[in-house]
Amino acid sequence: xxxxxxxxxxxxxxxxxxxxxxxxxxxxxxxxxxxxxxxxxxxxxxxxxxxxxxxxxxxxxxxxxxxxxxxxxxxxxxxxxxxxxxxxxxxxxxxxxxxxxxxxxxxxxxxxxxxxxxxxxxxxxxxxxxxxxxxxxxxxxxxxxxxxxxxxxxxxxxxxxxxxxxxxxxxxxxxxxxxxxxxxxxxxxxxxxxxxxxxxxxxxxxxxxxxxxxxxxxxxxxxxxxxxxxxxxxxxxxxxxxxxxxxxxxxxxxxxxxxxxxxxxxxxxxxxxxxxxxxxxxxxxxxxxxxxxxxxxxxxxxxxxxxxxxxxxxx
Amino acid sequence: xxxxxxxxxxxxxxxxxxxxxxxxxxxxxxxxxxxxxxxxxxxxxxxxxxxxxxxxxxxxxxxxxxxxxxxxxxxxxxxxxxxxxxxxxxxxxxxxxxxxxxxxxxxxxxxxxxxxxxxxxxxxxxxxxxxxxxxxxxxxxxxxxxxxxxxxxxxxxxxxxxxxxxxxxxxxxxxxxxxxxxxxxxxxxxxxxxxxxxxxxxxxxxxxxxxxxxxxxxxxxxxxxxxxxxxxxxxxxxxxxxxxxxxxxxxxxxxxxxxxxxxxxxxxxxxxxxxxxxxxxxxxxxxxxxxxxxxxxxxxxxxxxxxxxxxxxxx
Numbered sequence: 001x002x003x004x005x006x007x008x009x010x011x012x013x014x015x016x017x018x019x020x021x022x023x024x025x026x027x028x029x030x031x032x033x034x035x036x037x038x039x040x041x042x043x044x045x046x047x048x049x050x051x052x053x054x055x056x057x058x059x060x061x062x063x064x065x066x067x068x069x070x071x072x073x074x075x076x077x078x079x080x081x082x083x084x085x086x087x088x089x090x091x092x093x094x095x096x097x098x099x100x101x102x103x104x105x106x107x108x109x110x111x112x113x114x115x116x117x118x119x120x121x122x123x124x125x126x127x128x129x130x131x132x133x134x135x136x137x138x139x140x141x142x143x144x145x146x147x148x149x150x151x152x153x154x155x156x157x158x159x160x161x162x163x164x165x166x167x168x169x170x171x172x173x174x175x176x177x178x179x180x181x182x183x184x185x186x187x188x189x190x191x192x193x194x195x196x197x198x199x200x201x202x203x204x205x206x207x208x209x210x211x212x213x214x215x216x217x218x219x220x221x222x223x224x225x226x227x228x229x230x231x232x233x234x235x236x237x238x239x240x241x242x243x244x245x246x247x248x249x250x251x252x253x254x255x256x257x258x259x260x261x262x263x264x265x266x267x268x269x270x271x272x273x274x275x276x277x278x279x280x281x282x283x284x285x286x287x288x289x290x291x292x293x294x295x296x297x298x299x300x301x302x303x304x305x306x307x308x309x310x311x312x313x314x315x
Numbered sequence: 316x317x318x319x320x321x322x323x324x325x326x327x328x329x330x331x332x333x334x335x336x337x338x339x340x341x342x343x344x345x346x347x348x349x350x351x352x353x354x355x356x357x358x359x360x361x362x363x364x365x366x367x368x369x370x371x372x373x374x375x376x377x378x379x380x381x382x383x384x385x386x387x388x389x390x391x392x393x394x395x396x397x398x399x400x401x402x403x404x405x406x407x408x409x410x411x412x413x414x415x416x417x418x419x420x421x422x423x424x425x426x427x428x429x430x431x432x433x434x435x436x437x438x439x440x441x442x443x444x445x446x447x448x449x450x451x452x453x454x455x456x457x458x459x460x461x462x463x464x465x466x467x468x469x470x471x472x473x474x475x476x477x478x479x480x481x482x483x484x485x486x487x488x489x490x491x492x493x494x495x496x497x498x499x500x501x502x503x504x505x506x507x508x509x510x511x512x513x514x515x516x517x518x519x520x521x522x523x524x525x526x527x528x529x530x531x532x533x534x535x536x537x538x539x540x541x542x543x544x545x546x547x548x549x550x551x552x553x554x555x556x557x558x559x560x561x562x563x564x565x566x567x568x569x570x571x572x573x574x575x576x577x578x579x580x581x582x583x584x585x586x587x588x589x590x591x592x593x594x595x596x597x598x599x600x601x602x603x604x605x606x607x608x609x610x611x612x613x614x615x616x617x618x619x620x621x622x623x624x625x626x627x628x629x630x
Contacts, residue, residue: 082544090545126534127541157503157537173541174533175502182497187490188472214530215567218489219441222472226442226488229397230405252530 005044005063013039018072020299021060022292023079024132025049030063031296036304038296040065048078056085057108060115073115074303076135076295080104080117090122090129094167097121097138097298099305118302121168128173132295133159136266139297140289141166149262152279153291154271156181158250160257172257174250177271184242189221192228193242194235198270200277202240203247207278210248220245247278258284266291320359320378328354333387335614336375337607338394339447340364345378346611351619353611355380363393371400372423375430388430389618391610392447395419395432405437405444409482412436412453412613414620433617436483443488447610448474451581454612455604456481464577467594468606469586471496473565475572487572489565492586499557504536507543508557509550513585515592517555518562522593525563535560562593573599581606 009032016032016039026047032040046059056079064071080088088104103116120131133153141147141163153159156177162169184193209220224241227233251258263279264287265272276286301308324347331347331354341362347355361374371394379386395403403419418431435446448468456462456478468474471492477484499508525532539556542548566573578594579602580587591601616623 127545129541172534173537175536219487221490222488226444
């Protein structure tokens with residue numbers, strides 16, 4: 001059993017009638033909503049990676065402070081993977097981000113919960129997958145209707161996505177964040193590395209090196225170790241260079257996506273900012289949006305899709 | 316305390332008078348010698364990474380089946396690092412591989428052991444270091460006097476070394492082996508990966524891809540995961556492609572070393588063979604030598620350097 005969840009309810013708010021849930025590999029986050037109004041939220045470390053299929057319902061119930069409420073639940077993310085609560089088979093590119101009608105109903109033992117899980121999106125060639133990011137894109141499109149261009153979602157598995165006419169046209173995933181995490185905490189470089197802090201000048205200079213000389217990554221990495229041994233390289237400089245080299249290598253490979261394009265970066269603040277200054281360094285105009293807010297907006301868009309469509313057609 | 320060491324003594328062999336020791340991060344291996352003749356060997360998991368400075372002498376004594384012998388000991392590798400038994404400060408390029416006269420005497424509590432540790436080699440710009448490989452190079456040069464060209468030492472931290480007139484002129488280190496280990500056992504790719512086996516055709520094709528498109532590593536890696544999810548990519552194919560992509564990226568960056576050169580690969584059999592077929596695929600003639608044997612020959616060369624020099628000068 002994991003640590004107790006963190007739960008916040010807005011004092012005096014109306015009872016929620018549904019839950020918007022982002023279920024990742026390491027964490028789950030739920031928003032309590034009454035219609036479109038957020039009245040609270042809860043989070044725990046009961047990520048998909050820690051749960052068997054029959055563990056999802058109890059983990060969700062632990063997030064609920066209202067013992068008797070009957071709730072609809074709309075979930076995005078890894079809960080819909082093959083190792084999750086129930087598999088929500090991928091939609092295939094090109095496609096609009098999946099909404100309620102594509103969602104898969106999850107089995108529950110209590111009749112208090114009516115649970116649906118949104119599918120991710122797959123691309124056949126080159127093979128690629130996303131689960132969760134499609135909902136962030138849906139949220140971004142809900143707030144920026146008619147957006148046509150590139151959406152970049154930096155993270156453990158960074159995504160570059162071509163969005164046009166409301167559809168995900170194509171995308172590529174880069175293991176940049178996972179490489180950073182492995183190298184900074186598990187490799188020989190961990191001895192030379194600060195656990196946080198970023199020197200923007202060092203980051204940008206290394207980003208530029210990674211972008212222009214991506215092949216040299218393997219030796220540029222070991223040079224961090226050698227400079228720490230021989231020249232007492234400051235740990236924040238080492239961390240900033242590692243980050244810059246990896247982001248630069250990603251930008252080199254993602255160039256067909258961003259060159260001459262409009263780019264929206266959806267990410268947590270510090271990470272989104274690192275990508276923003278990297279792309280601005282290449283002369284691109286960049287807009288930023290908060291990933292967590294986009295997820296919530298995307299879950300709302302998916303949940304209300306049918307009635308929004310009804311409203312639009314006047315039925 | 317670690318597992319018991321493995322010890323082999325040749326039946327009926329003369330008593331050893333010295334030990335040649337390769338002390339790495341995760342293991343230690345000692346050869347028992349009488350003059351130039353190997354009469355046994357021992358190994359244990361008492362690597363530098365598991366020992367405090369005062370733990371090296373007991374770890375060495377545990378390898379000895381001869382309780383009363385008085386022995387000279389010549390060590391190469393991580394025992395001479397700052398975190399090791401005692402620091403043996405780096406020699407600087409360009410230099411010959413260090414021999415006994417550059418070795419640092421290690422403190423011992425018993426007078427049975429006379430222990431010396433060989434320095435590694437550093438390069439100031441670009442910053443780089445080696446500890447242990449210089450002794451393999453010394454061994455290779457002892458068996459191939461006058462060799463002029465490139466020595467490649469694949470491994471956790473692969474080295475490419477320019478050797479000329481008996482000296483290490485310059486070198487670069489690549490984190491290829493460590494990246495392979497982290498990605499195949501710690502990353503999301505571990506779910507898709509065989510623990511051994513190599514399909515040579517798949518390896519060579521991925522190597523060629525990594526060599527020509529090194530920037531794409533981040534997305535080529537995630538494609539292994541996506542193809543496992545979508546197309547049931549066979550685990551041995553995934554492992555062969557991961558290995559090929561990483562070796563290809565290394566060859567792309569190391570091209571100034573090998574292009575148009577004579578290359579000797581010093582490595583364990585399977586790994587050396589992977590580099591050999593990769594370089595032959597690029598049209599290079601390649602010679603291979605066993606890394607462990609080169610280490611032993613290098614320790615012998617270091618140990619006997621003074622008397623060999625005396626013999627050459629006729630004194």
